Amino acid sequence: MKHEIIVSPQAREQFHGLSAYDRAKVRDAIDQHLQDRPTTESGSRIKRLRGLRKPQYRLRVDDVRVFYDVEDDTVIIHAIVDKPHAAEWLAEEGQPS
Secondary structure, eight states: OOOEEEEOHHHHHHHHTSOHHHHHHHHHHIIIIITTOTTOOBTTTEEEOTTEEESOEEEEETTEEEEEEEETTEEEEEEEEEHHHHHHHHHHHOEEO
16 A cells, blocks of 8 residues: 655755755655655664654655654655754654653
């Protein structure tokens, strides 16, 4: 089943701030992993975040992290940040459970 992908305004802005190479890799990873199997944990690629209510999941794409939630058949992307800023973003924007 295909999931609808919704990108928040913040994530859209972050996406456009990436290099063209990283944008292409992130777009491909979203198409490959989040449309069909967004909750399937796979090694270090998709990880369910513990201790957080939002975001629920992280998708790793090289040095970029995509933070998202899954609600029914919809994937909501909250942020697309590089690895050095991921912990900072989670500390500011993450909602503890």
